[in-house]
Amino acid sequence: MSELVPEPRPKPAVPMKPVSINSNLLGYIGIDTIIEQMRKKTMKTGFDFNIMVVGQSGLGKSTLVNTLFKSQVSRKASSWNREEKIPKTVEIKAIGHVIEEGGVKMKLTVIDTPGFGDQINNENCWEPIEKYINEQYEKFLKEEVNIARKKRIPDTRVHCCLYFISPTGHSLRPLDLEFMKHLSKVVNIIPVIAKADTMTLEEKSEFKQRQESMPFAVVGSDKEYQVNGKRVLGRKTPWGIIEVENLNHCEFALLRDFVIRTHLQDLKEVTHNIHYETYRAKRLNDNGGLPPVSVDTEESHDSNP
Amino acid sequence: MEEVEPAHVLRNFKYVAFTMNEELRNLSLSGHVGFDSLPDQLVNKSTSQGFCFNILCVGETGIGKSTLMDTLFNTKFESDPATHNEPGVRLKARSYELQESNVRLKLTIVDTVGFGDQINKDDSYKPIVEYIDAQFEAYLQEELKIKRSLFNYHDTRIHACLYFIAPTGHSLKSLDLVTMKKLDSKVNIIPIIAKADTIAKNELHKFKSKIMSELVSNGVQIYQFPTDEETVAEINATMSVHLPFAVVGSTEEVKVGNKMAKARQYPWGVVQVENENHCDFVKLREMLIRVNMEDLREQTHTRHYELYRRCKLEEMGFKDTDPDSKPFSLQETYEAKRNEFLGELQKKEEEMRQMFVMRVKEKEAELKEAEKELHEKFDLLKRTHQEEKKKVEDKKKELEEEVNNFQKKKAAAQLLQSQAQQSGAQQTKKDKDKKNASFT
Numbered sequence: 032m033s034e035l036v037p038e039p040r041p042k043p044a045v046p047m048k049p050v051s052i053n054s055n056l057l058g059y060i061g062i063d064t065i066i067e068q069m070r071k072k073t074m075k076t077g078f079d080f081n082i083m084v085v086g087q088s089g090l091g092k093s094t095l096v097n098t099l100f101k102s103q104v105s106r107k108a109s110s111w112n113r114e115e116k117i118p119k120t121v122e123i124k125a126i127g128h129v130i131e132e133g134g135v136k137m138k139l140t141v142i143d144t145p146g147f148g149d150q151i152n153n154e155n156c157w158e159p160i161e162k163y164i165n166e167q168y169e170k171f172l173k174e175e176v177n178i179a180r181k182k183r184i185p186d187t188r189v190h191c192c193l194y195f196i197s198p199t200g201h202s203l204r205p206l207d208l209e210f211m212k213h214l215s216k217v218v219n220i221i222p223v224i225a226k227a228d229t230m231t232l233e234e235k236s237e238f239k240q241r242q243e244s245m246p247f248a249v250v251g252s253d254k255e256y257q258v259n260g261k262r263v264l265g266r267k268t269p270w271g272i273i274e275v276e277n278l279n280h281c282e283f284a285l286l287r288d289f290v291i292r293t294h295l296q297d298l299k300e301v302t303h304n305i306h307y308e309t310y311r312a313k314r315l316n317d318n319g320g321l322p323p324v325s326v327d328t329e330e331s332h333d334s335n336p
Numbered sequence: 337m338e339e340v341e342p343a344h345v346l347r348n349f350k351y352v353a354f355t356m357n358e359e360l361r362n363l364s365l366s367g368h369v370g371f372d373s374l375p376d377q378l379v380n381k382s383t384s385q386g387f388c389f390n391i392l393c394v395g396e397t398g399i400g401k402s403t404l405m406d407t408l409f410n411t412k413f414e415s416d417p418a419t420h421n422e423p424g425v426r427l428k429a430r431s432y433e434l435q436e437s438n439v440r441l442k443l444t445i446v447d448t449v450g451f452g453d454q455i456n457k458d459d460s461y462k463p464i465v466e467y468i469d470a471q472f473e474a475y476l477q478e479e480l481k482i483k484r485s486l487f488n489y490h491d492t493r494i495h496a497c498l499y500f501i502a503p504t505g506h507s508l509k510s511l512d513l514v515t516m517k518k519l520d521s522k523v524n525i526i527p528i529i530a531k532a533d534t535i536a537k538n539e540l541h542k543f544k545s546k547i548m549s550e551l552v553s554n555g556v557q558i559y560q561f562p563t564d565e566e567t568v569a570e571i572n573a574t575m576s577v578h579l580p581f582a583v584v585g586s587t588e589e590v591k592v593g594n595k596m597a598k599a600r601q602y603p604w605g606v607v608q609v610e611n612e613n614h615c616d617f618v619k620l621r622e623m624l625i626r627v628n629m630e631d632l633r634e635q636t637h638t639r640h641y642e643l644y645r646r647c648k649l650e651e652m653g654f655k656d657t658d659p660d661s662k663p664f665s666l667q668e669t670y671e672a673k674r675n676e677f678l679g680e681l682q683k684k685e686e687e688m689r690q691m692f693v694m695r696v697k698e699k700e701a702e703l704k705e706a707e708k709e710l711h712e713k714f715d716l717l718k719r720t721h722q723e724e725k726k727k728v729e730d731k732k733k734e735l736e737e738e739v740n741n742f743q744k745k746k747a748a749a750q751l752l753q754s755q756a757q758q759s760g761a762q763q764t765k766k767d768k769d770k771k772n773a774s775f776t
Contacts, residue, residue, distance in 0.1 A: 060410055061626040063439040065387055068630035070375040075565055078374050101367040129362050133372030178649045182638055292370040296377035304487050315482045 077136035079186045080295060081125075081167075083218070084141065085160060085210070086195025087148040090225035095193070096141055099287055100130065121146040121159045125187075142189060148206055157210045164189050164217050168310040190302045191290060192218045195225040217306055219298050223286065386433075386440035388491040389629060390471075392523065393445065394464060394515065395500025396452035397422075399530045404498075404585035405445050407598060407609060408621055409434065412587060413445065422450025425460050427467045444492065452511060461515045468494050468522045472644040479645075493641060495632045496559070496624060497523040500530040501580060505539045507546050516556045522640055524559035524632050526624065527551070532582030532615050533600060533607040540582055547580055561623060562631050575623050581616035584609055 084092040097103055124143045129136065142163070147156055167188040174184040192214065196207055203211075211220055290298070393401040397418050406412055413430065429446045446467065451460060471493045478484055499516055501508065516525055527547065529535070535543060551558060558579070561572035586609050590599040598609040609617045624632075 060408070060434070060436060061621065062434060062436045062441045062629075064626045065441075065629050066379050066383065066439060068627070069379055069382060071565060071567060072630055072634065073375045073378050078371075080371075099369070101369050102364060130369070130371075132369055135372045135374055137371050137374070178646050180642060287370065292373050293377070295371060295374055296381060300381065300487070308484070312482050 074135055076183070077138060078295075078299075079138045079140070080299070081140040081142060081187060081189050081191075082290075083144065083160075083164075083189045083192040084195065085144045085147050085192060086225060087197065088145060090195040090197060092143070092193070092195055092225070095195075095223070095225070095283075098283065099290070100139065102128075102130065121156050123159060123163045140187070153206055156206075157213050161213060161217060164214070165310065168217075168307055169314075171307065172311055172314060186299075188302055188307060189218050190298045192220045194220050194222045196222055198224050198226050217310070219301055219306070221286070221290065383438055383440075385488065386442055387633075388442045388444070389633065390444040390446065390492060390494050390496075392427075392448075392464070392468070392494045392497045393500065394448045394451060394497060394519075395530060396502060397450065399500045399502060400585050401447060401498075401500060401530075403587065404500075404528075404530070404583060406587045407585040407617065408625070409443070418449045420453045422453055424454065425450045425463045427463055442490070446494065457511050460511065461518045464515070465518055465522065468519070469644065472522075472641055473648070475641065476645055476648060493636055494523050495629075495636045497525045498624075499525055499527045501527055501547065503529055503531050503534045503543075503582075505535050505543050507543075508550050513550065513554050513556065516551070516558075517554065520557040521643060524635055524640070525556075526559050526620075527580035528616075528620060529580050529582040531584065533584045533602075535582070544578075544580060544582070559632070559635070561628055568627055571627060572623070575619055578616055578619055581620040581623075583617045583620055584615040585617070 082096070084096060086092050122145050124145065125140055126143070127138060127140045129138050131137070144160055147160070150156065171184060171186065171188055174181060194207070194211065196203065207222075211222070214220060391405070393405065395401050397420055402413065402417070409432075411432075411434075413432065426449050427446055428449050429444055431442060431444045434441045434443055448464060454460065475489070475491070475493055478486060478489055497519060499512070499519075501512060516527070519525055529540075529543065529547075532540065561568075561576050563569040563572050584600060584607055586598050586600045586607075588598070588600070589596040590601050590606050590608075591597075592599060592606060592608060597611075600607045600609075608614050612618050
């Protein structure tokens with residue numbers, strides 16, 4: 032009869048407390064090449080990144096995502112037919128892209144949520160979003176729990192959620208608060224003040240002071256203009272050109288640097304180590320256990336290269 | 337704006353396309369986005385945490401395992417040379433923290449003490465296999481926990497196994513073949529010829545071919561240096577040809593030319609460790625550390641560990657699908673097992689309780705017996721005491737009677753005496769008178 036906890040095997044001598052040796056003094060070994068080795072491997076396998084945008088329609092979500100990734104990642108709402116109705120409920124649309132830069136391949140997925148906050152009665156409109164996020168965790172968990180696992184489990188979990196706040200100049204609206212309250216437990220939320228060019232500097236700083244967090248006040252654009260002899264992304268208005276990447280004009284550059292250049296890996300790790308683990312722990316503690324899942328048995332045998 | 341080359345068409349894309357929409361599109365970027373710093377971000381994270389690397393050295397006593405480790409890592413690791421008297425094979429693990437520029441490495445070296453010393457070597461491989469499995473088990477346990485912390489788990493799984501082949505010049509020993517066969521599905525084996533300075537060059541070449549062909553014909557799977565990535569494919573391919581590496585280890589330095597070099601000095605010359613004409617030490621260091629350390633770690637995790645995990649879970653009764661090809665869930669089986677286990681526990685507890693109660697009863701009975709005996713003894717003593725007392729009293733009475741009699745007799749005697757005295761005195765007087773009278 033096999034038991035869950037195997038009887039303790041007689042372990043050999045416990046390794047003693049690690050002795051610290053600074054090998055710089057003794058000649059080059061080559062341990063630091065592991066960094067290069069790791070870098071090569073990760074570049075070869077590529078990265079996944081899944082970003083979700085949530086906000087009422089017309090706040091400039093698609094434009095901002097396009098600006099962030101300097102490509103036509105999202106189709107803008109204005110390209111919809113005028114005859115298309117506003118969705119009755121919140122829909123979840125995930126579109127995957129592959130982008131490459133400097134030898135690094137990234138599979139970027141943008142998850143759009145048309146219909147959020149657009150109805151007259153917006154009660155529980157965050158629920159489809161929460162459900163979607165949990166479904167991705169569930170998918171990952173099922174893969175992880177298989178006996179014959181895939182070599183690389185496809186990661187569809189939402190790493191980052193950009194929440195667009197309407198630039199009303201007042202404080203956060205109840206819908207915003209409710210959303211962030213419910214979803215901050217399951218996903219990394221980055222609040223963003225949309226269309227920040229409609230707020231003056233004073234209004235902006237006042238708005239920010241009222242929150243504890245620091246929403247990024249952003250402006251998005253994918254059009255280029257000439258400013259002082261340089262071509263920059265910006266928005267043209269009768270009273271001037273708003274430069275997207277100019278920190279005096281808006282905080283887009285900060286957002287971009289934060290999300291992409293410095294904290295992208297961190298966002299993924301927090302999603303994996305904290306949000307996913309929380310979900311998993313909760314799930315495994317439930318009495319019901321996982322419902323039967325339809326696993327394609329043929330797909331699960333590629334763990335041996 | 338920077339010029340960005342257009343996105344490549346991807347050939348080996350492993351991902352499953354998304355549920356909702358059309359297939360993945362390749363996009364071209366119109367400016368520098370900045371995610372090419374991703375590898376750096378990833379690497380920075382790992383650097384701050386430090387890396388683990390665990391090497392297992394399998395080989396006979398005295399073959400040069402400790403010396404080679406010292407030479408590889410440019411240090412004198414503390415260790416006493418083992419004797420040949422070990423009753424069995426045991427594994428000794430030692431951990432060290434090495435630092436080079438900003439990389440911290442937690443190195444663990446596991447040694448097989450007593451390997452090859454016994455008369456009966458049938459079971460020599462067992463402690464090694466058990467040790468490797470124990471490390472996998474520890475990781476699996478952590479992974480199965482509900483509340484787990486894998487990201488700062490200290491990984492003790494063996495990433496590389498250096499198998500030391502004795503430099504006989506002939507072929508592999510049967511112990512070597514048996515051991516390597518048992519280990520090849522559990523760990524990355526890199527075979528090396530130890531003390532290679534005892535073999536002449538021409539013999540060495542023959543020896544290497546013999547070893548490799550024996551490994552192949554016996555189906556031993558040694559570690560393959562990866563050739564799928566362009567930058568390392570070439571060097572790995574050229575190095576593979578020289579397997580098994582013939583190494584010499586030394587921590588002593590000898591003056592060669594105008595430099596000090598690690599070497600072994602013989603009356604007939606100096607064998608330099610880092611001279612590629614003399615031995616393959618540099619190749620080993622290159623392959624083990626400078627080129628493939630990360631791949632060794634990855635293979636351990638994605639291949640050997642997964643195999644162990646799969647076997648272990650299947651052995652424990654988990655399945656992905658049951659005979660009716662209705663998928664089981666790990667969780668349900670887990671629950672069932674847990675309940676079974678708890679049931680066992682409860683049963684055991686009951687048994688122990690019963691035994692305890694029985695023992696108590698027995699002890700109680702024993703004590704009661706003892707008590708009864710004591711009481712009886714006490715009664716006996718009491719009776720004896722009473723009897724003694726009576727006897728003594730009887731004797732006392734006798735004595736008193738005797739004393740009384742004596743007193744009476746004494747009194748009577750005294751009376752008589754006094755009477756006699758009186759009559760005697762009278763008699764004497766009479767006699768005296770008579771006498772006196774006779775004289776007159």
